[in-house]
Amino acid sequence: MAVAGGQSGKLYEQVATRVRGMILGRAFRPGDRLPSVRDLSRQEGVSVTTVIEAYRLLEAQGLIHPRPQSGYFVHAYASSVPAEPTRTEPAAVPSEFRLEELLQEMGKHNADPAVVKLAFATPNPSLLPHAKLARIMTSVVKDHPEASYGYGPSSGHRQLREQIAQRAFGAGAVVSPDEIVITTGCQEALYLALRAACPDGGVVLVESPCHYGVLQAIQLAGLRSMEVCTRPREGICVDAVEEAIQQGLEDGVPVRACLVNPNFHNPLGGLLSDRDKMRLIEVAERYGVTLIEDDVYGDLGHEIERPRVAKSYDEQGNVLLCSSFSKTISPGYRIGWIIAGKRHAQLERLKHALSYGAAGIPQLTLAEFLSTGGYDVYLRRARKAYAQNVARVSTAIARYFPAETKVTRPAGGFVLWVEMAPRIDSVKLYTEAVKHGVLIGPGTLFSGQGNYRNFFRMNAAQWNEETEAAIARLGKLVQGM
Amino acid sequence: MAVAGGQSGKLYEQVATRVRGMILGRAFRPGDRLPSVRDLSRQEGVSVTTVIEAYRLLEAQGLIHPRPQSGYFVHAYASSVPAEPTRTEPAAVPSEFRLEELLQEMGKHNADPAVVKLAFATPNPSLLPHAKLARIMTSVVKDHPEASYGYGPSSGHRQLREQIAQRAFGAGAVVSPDEIVITTGCQEALYLALRAACPDGGVVLVESPCHYGVLQAIQLAGLRSMEVCTRPREGICVDAVEEAIQQGLEDGVPVRACLVNPNFHNPLGGLLSDRDKMRLIEVAERYGVTLIEDDVYGDLGHEIERPRVAKSYDEQGNVLLCSSFSKTISPGYRIGWIIAGKRHAQLERLKHALSYGAAGIPQLTLAEFLSTGGYDVYLRRARKAYAQNVARVSTAIARYFPAETKVTRPAGGFVLWVEMAPRIDSVKLYTEAVKHGVLIGPGTLFSGQGNYRNFFRMNAAQWNEETEAAIARLGKLVQGM
Numbered sequence: 007m008a009v010a011g012g013q014s015g016k017l018y019e020q021v022a023t024r025v026r027g028m029i030l031g032r033a034f035r036p037g038d039r040l041p042s043v044r045d046l047s048r049q050e051g052v053s054v055t056t057v058i059e060a061y062r063l064l065e066a067q068g069l070i071h072p073r074p075q076s077g078y079f080v081h082a083y084a085s086s087v088p089a090e091p092t093r094t095e096p097a098a099v100p101s102e103f104r105l106e107e108l109l110q111e112m113g114k115h116n117a118d119p120a121v122v123k124l125a126f127a128t129p130n131p132s133l134l135p136h137a138k139l140a141r142i143m144t145s146v147v148k149d150h151p152e153a154s155y156g157y158g159p160s161s162g163h164r165q166l167r168e169q170i171a172q173r174a175f176g177a178g179a180v181v182s183p184d185e186i187v188i189t190t191g192c193q194e195a196l197y198l199a200l201r202a203a204c205p206d207g208g209v210v211l212v213e214s215p216c217h218y219g220v221l222q223a224i225q226l227a228g229l230r231s232m233e234v235c236t237r238p239r240e241g242i243c244v245d246a247v248e249e250a251i252q253q254g255l256e257d258g259v260p261v262r263a264c265l266v267n268p269n270f271h272n273p274l275g276g277l278l279s280d281r282d283k284m285r286l287i288e289v290a291e292r293y294g295v296t297l298i299e300d301d302v303y304g305d306l307g308h309e310i311e312r313p314r315v316a317k318s319y320d321e322q323g324n325v326l327l328c329s330s331f332s333k334t335i336s337p338g339y340r341i342g343w344i345i346a347g348k349r350h351a352q353l354e355r356l357k358h359a360l361s362y363g364a365a366g367i368p369q370l371t372l373a374e375f376l377s378t379g380g381y382d383v384y385l386r387r388a389r390k391a392y393a394q395n396v397a398r399v400s401t402a403i404a405r406y407f408p409a410e411t412k413v414t415r416p417a418g419g420f421v422l423w424v425e426m427a428p429r430i431d432s433v434k435l436y437t438e439a440v441k442h443g444v445l446i447g448p449g450t451l452f453s454g455q456g457n458y459r460n461f462f463r464m465n466a467a468q469w470n471e472e473t474e475a476a477i478a479r480l481g482k483l484v485q486g487m
Numbered sequence: 488m489a490v491a492g493g494q495s496g497k498l499y500e501q502v503a504t505r506v507r508g509m510i511l512g513r514a515f516r517p518g519d520r521l522p523s524v525r526d527l528s529r530q531e532g533v534s535v536t537t538v539i540e541a542y543r544l545l546e547a548q549g550l551i552h553p554r555p556q557s558g559y560f561v562h563a564y565a566s567s568v569p570a571e572p573t574r575t576e577p578a579a580v581p582s583e584f585r586l587e588e589l590l591q592e593m594g595k596h597n598a599d600p601a602v603v604k605l606a607f608a609t610p611n612p613s614l615l616p617h618a619k620l621a622r623i624m625t626s627v628v629k630d631h632p633e634a635s636y637g638y639g640p641s642s643g644h645r646q647l648r649e650q651i652a653q654r655a656f657g658a659g660a661v662v663s664p665d666e667i668v669i670t671t672g673c674q675e676a677l678y679l680a681l682r683a684a685c686p687d688g689g690v691v692l693v694e695s696p697c698h699y700g701v702l703q704a705i706q707l708a709g710l711r712s713m714e715v716c717t718r719p720r721e722g723i724c725v726d727a728v729e730e731a732i733q734q735g736l737e738d739g740v741p742v743r744a745c746l747v748n749p750n751f752h753n754p755l756g757g758l759l760s761d762r763d764k765m766r767l768i769e770v771a772e773r774y775g776v777t778l779i780e781d782d783v784y785g786d787l788g789h790e791i792e793r794p795r796v797a798k799s800y801d802e803q804g805n806v807l808l809c810s811s812f813s814k815t816i817s818p819g820y821r822i823g824w825i826i827a828g829k830r831h832a833q834l835e836r837l838k839h840a841l842s843y844g845a846a847g848i849p850q851l852t853l854a855e856f857l858s859t860g861g862y863d864v865y866l867r868r869a870r871k872a873y874a875q876n877v878a879r880v881s882t883a884i885a886r887y888f889p890a891e892t893k894v895t896r897p898a899g900g901f902v903l904w905v906e907m908a909p910r911i912d913s914v915k916l917y918t919e920a921v922k923h924g925v926l927i928g929p930g931t932l933f934s935g936q937g938n939y940r941n942f943f944r945m946n947a948a949q950w951n952e953e954t955e956a957a958i959a960r961l962g963k964l965v966q967g968m
Contacts, residue, residue: 106836113641113839131636139635140628143848147621154620154819155612160594190671190821194842201707222840226682228709338635338847340671355587358594359703361675365846366819367624 018059019309019390021050025060026397029069029080030415040070040078067397081401089412091274091425093243096214096233096457098250105451108433109218115445122476123465125436125447127272127421129333130395130467133388138380139336143371153366160358162188162343163366165373170343173376177304178318179327181345187353188364192302192330192342193219198356199326200227200263202349203296208262211250211295213242215423215452215461217272220265220300224454231454232261238414238423241278242266244285251293263296269313270303273423273452273463275396275416277307283316291324296349301329302342305385307418308393323347331372333419334385339368392420392467399466402474406481420467423449425460430487432462438483444476499540500790500871502531506541507878510550510561511896521551521559548878562882570893572906574724577695577714577938579731586932589914590699596926603957604946606917606928608753608902610814611876611948614869619861620817624852634847641839643669643824644847646854651824654857658785659799660808662826668834669845673783673811673823674700679837680807681708681744683830684777689743692731692776694723696904696933696942698753701746701781705935712935713742719895719904722759723747725766732774744777750794751784754904754933754944756877756897758788764797772805777830782810786866788899789874804828812853814900815866820849873901873948880947883955887962901948904930906941911968913943919964925957 025046028034040046043061047054061078064070070078115121146153153163161167167183174181189195200210200223210224214233224231234250235243247264254261266286268278278286290297299316307313317327326349330342341364346353357363375381399422400413412425426432432448439446449461506527509515521527524542528535542559545551551559596602627634634644642648648664655662670676681691681704691705695714705712715731716724728745735742747767749759759767771778780797788794798808807830811823822845827834838844856862880903881894893906907913913929920927930942 106840109839110832110836117640126638128637131632134636136632136635140632143628144625147624151612151615151617151621152819154617154817155615156609157607157813157818159598190675190842190845193840194671197841219840219843226837226840332638336635337638338633340842340844340846351591355591356707358590359587359674359700359707360678361671361821361842362700363821364671365821365849367849368846 017052018056018063021046021052021056021060022063023309024050025064026067026069034080036080038080039076040080042077063394067394068401069397090415091238091412091423091461093237094214094233094235094457096235096453096455098232098253099455105218106222108448108451112445112447115440120443121440122444122472124473124476125445125463125465127333127465128337128467129420130388130391132468133391134336135375135380135384139371139375142374143367146367146370146374150367150370153370156366158363158366158369160363161354162186162364163369163373166341166369167343169373169376174315174317174327174345176312177301178314179345185345185347185350187344187346187350187357188369189342189344189357190361190364191332191340192300192328193223194361195328195330195342195344196220196223196265196298196300197226198353198360199298199328199344199346200224200229200265201356202346202352203263203298203326204229209254209259211247211261211264213266213271215273215449215458217267217300218451221454224265229262233453233455233457236271236274237276238274239276239417241268241271241276241282242286244282244289247286248289251289251295261293261295263298264290265298265300266316267300267303268316269301270306270416270418272303272419273414273421275414275419275421275423277310277313277417278316280314283314284319287316287319287325291322297325299325299327301327302333303419304329305334306389306392306420308389308396308416310417317345320347323349326353334388335372335375335381336368339372340365341368341372389418395469396420396422396466398469399464399473399477402477403481406478407484411484420465422464422466424462424464426462426484428460430460430484432459435462435480435483435487439480442479442483444480446480498533499537499544502527502533502537502541503544504790505531506545507548507550515561517561519561520557521561523558544875547875549882550878571896572719572893572904572942574718575695575714575716575938577716577934577936579713579734580936586699587703589929589932593926593928596921601924602921603925603953605954605957606926606944606946608814608946609818609948610901611869611872613949614872615817616856616861616865620852620856623855624848627848627851627855631848631851634851637847639844639847639850641844642835643667643845644850644854646858647822647850648824650854650857655796655798655808655826657793658782659795660826666826666831668825668827668831668838669850670823670825670838671842671845672813672821673781673809674704675842676809676811676823676825677701677704677746677779677781678707679834679841680779680809680825680827681705681710681746682837683827683833684779684807685710685743690735690740692728692742692745694747694752696754696930696939698748699932702935705746710743714934714936714938717752717755718757719755720757720898722749722752722757722763723767725763725770728767729770732770732776742774742776744779745771746779746781747797748781748784749797750782751787751897751899753784753900754895754902756895756900756902756904758791758794758898759797761795764795765800768797768800768806772803778806780806780808782808783814784900785810786815787870787873787901789870789877789897791898798826801828804830807834815869816853816856816862817849820853821846822849822853870899876950877901877903877947879950880945880954880958883958884962887959888965892965901946903945903947905943905945907943907965909941911941911965913940916943916961916964916968920961923960923964925961927961
């Protein structure tokens with residue numbers, strides 16, 4: 007199994023990936039003995055230490071276990087690491103989204119300390135660099151009273167825009183700090199991007215499934231979404247995007263924008279290839295459709311260091327890149343941004359009209375944290391932990407859920423998308439699960455068409471006894487349905 | 488001169504107000520000797536000390552000056568404390584607002600450290616309780632990591648909502664913390680209120696003049712504003728509101744909402760009487776029009792402790808009360824709120840769809856600051872300082888501007904609305920003034936109809952040599968136009 011994207015993690019992680027591929031592909035079956043450390047070392051052309059580290063990683067992920075004097079064996083349930091969902095085939099109809107009551111109810115349950123929170127995509131608190139951020143914020147508060155006593159620039163503090171421009175360069179995009187507008191999280195960025203892209207209404211193409219925040223923003227902007235076939239690992243089908251645009255022209259309901267999440271899609275976890283990113287940009291330009299790119303998970307590749315943003319291939323300024331620090335550093339700071347290309351001036355005006363600027367002290371704290379270099383060290387640790395926890399949660403689903411259950415194999419981020427037997431209603435499961443102290447995200451939230459009723463999304467950022475017990479309870483509920 | 492609203496400041500402030508009324512009403516003329524301290528003490532039935540304090544206040548406001556051995560005299564220019572603008576008579580036509588390019592340009596000038604910033608309504612930084620807030624935030628950062636690592640409730644942290652409910656009670660409104668949604672400043676609150684009030688478009692009545700933020704929010708929500716006659720001291724003409732609603736019904740362009748700023752209006756500084764607040768609520772209910780109340784200056788009465796909010800008379804839940812801490816504690820925290828009455832559930836959903844929640848640490852910092860009681864002490868100091876600085880700036884305008892210049896007499900807040908001779912174009916004045924290092928807010932920003940071309944708004948929160956020099960430069964420019 008080749009390491010995706012060619013940008014690899016450490017050597018032992020590459021070896022672990024290949025072995026995991028063999029197990030998931032059933033080349034090694036439950037109970038099988040794996041090659042000895044010495045054999046694998048020879049075969050892979052790596053050191054014995056590297057193989058030992060790879061096996062330890064797979065053990066931590068719950069796929070294999072050592073037996074004294076006998077070597078490593080595939081776990082009894084490991085081969086049943088669930089199959090993957092297949093590519094989606096949504097109906098090609100524009101739709102409106104009516105699930106906000108459900109989200110509102112879920113929000114109330116999420117405030118209950120007794121509930122195990124697997125519904126919302128919150129990062130793992132134990133990984134976040136609290137102490138360092140707290141130290142930085144304490145000195146920002148002291149040294150920058152102007153961040154409190156003034157409104158600050160509506161586009162955001164320049165120190166932060168400089169840091170974001172530098173990070174965007176690492177994702178292949180050459181932008182100046184003057185082309186960036188700071189927002190209240192990525193959600194506000196998406197809403198503003200939609201307002202700028204579609205001033206006269208119209209249809210927006212989205213992946214299927216699609217994060218409900220995207221569907222909410224589309225509805226709030228008075229637009230309609232149309233879902234496009236999406237492959238769990240490889241992302242949106244670019245041919246289907248072009249077909250939908252053509253169909254819209256024929257039907258007189260022109261597509262105005264296409265809003266995609268190419269890097270580690272929420273909820274699928276897939277990665278659009280660089281080639282497809284280029285094709286998508288070409289198709290959008292050819293038909294005069296604006297491309298909106300959501301990159302909130304871009305820094306959280308499990309084995310891929312940092313994929314390029316689609317924006318990096320944008321020569322016409324037709325891509326609006328939206329992102330935030332909510333998945334990486336702090337959801338509570340509510341700091342996102344937008345790089346709006348040729349619509350920058352318009353975006354600045356929209357942002358000013360909507361909410362002036364974003365909070366000053368969180369902006370300066372993030373700027374300082376990014377510039378003092380702790381971010382990359384932290385990311386390496388977080389990415390590894392998310393890869394492990396996602397693997398552990400997948401394995402637990404295989405253990406506790408019915409055999410027909412399918413689970414995505416995300417290449418980044420920390421959510422899993424779970425497909426159950428068609429008879430299982432995830433809204434009913436959600437209701438039952440809440441009574442058993444577990445909160446999940448029903449699949450219908452991820453479609454404007456009411457698709458994915460037998461799916462749910464699960465936050466796999468954390469792994470501990472509580473998570474495992476919650477998954478066991480969920481599995482039992484599904485078994486009984 | 489009676490103290491407005493019957494809720495007075497300290498005794499010496501009441502005395503000063505009466506004497507100021509005599510000077511402005513030309514009962515005492517420039518150069519006149521004022522009653523001796525002993526005489527006035529007898530006449531007013533107050534102590535000699537109180538009169539001395541009153542005279543010192545008037546001296547600080549630039550209206551009178553002492554002469555050794557002779558007592559207090561009216562300043563030579565004091566009688567020309569400018570006349571007031573009269574009530575406004577906007578055309579009764581719905582309009583759209585197109586001045587965002589100008590605001591964008593002003594925003595850039597406002598970032599220039601060399602410019603004297605008199606355009607935007609930023610509080611006086613030297614009054615703000617920085618040190619205390621910094622101490623509180625430092626401990627919040629340490630003690631509440633959950634405010635960073637989670638999204639927090641979409642409606643905002645409960646601790647802050649409790650404090651806001653308590654303060655609302657002080658303004659006559661009985662609300663529970665569960666009826667409050669925290670927003671990214673008042674601007675976002677106004678936008679959300681408009682979206683909730685006018686889901687199907689329509690016309691929104693506003694005061695004339697009207698803060699441009701209101702006009703921006705109306706435009707962003709796809710609505711049209713209609714300006715209603717407003718009296719500089721007494722606020723919106725309620726009869727004119729009813730007439731506009733009736734006219735809209737006749738013309739088939741129904742009025743959906745009325746957005747008002749009853750307490751210390753921006754830019755006029757007037758105060759709608761309690762009777763008119765009640766009438767406004769009655770009219771709005773009778774015609775099925777939603778009332779949106781902007782109360783950002785409500786805590787900043789110069790001599791009036793705390794006027795009631797219109798919301799306090801709302802029995803049907805038809806009033807959406809919007810406010811923020813941006814004028815009182817910190818614009819940079821970007822924390823506002825909305826009390827949406829019967830539209831609360833809808834508001835929660837809109838807020839979630841627009842930007843999830845507001846930044847957590849600023850919320851908890853404000854909650855702590857409000858609950859530990861420093862707010863009222865701070866407010867007393869700030870209100871007195873704003874009263875003084877507004878008087879000083881008015882006096883300086885009288886000194887440096889042509890005699891025909893008129894200036895409002897705000898009862899609260901810290902902005903002045905300046906009317907120049909009809910031939911003076913405030914956009915031209917703004918352009919010239921920027922070249923001379925002074926930023927003002929041209930009057931056209933405060934009307935969707937392009938009214939008030941010969942007016943401008945001036946921030947009078949600060950008074951120092953720089954302010955006076957800037958006003959002198961402005962006056963010279965106007966003299967030459």
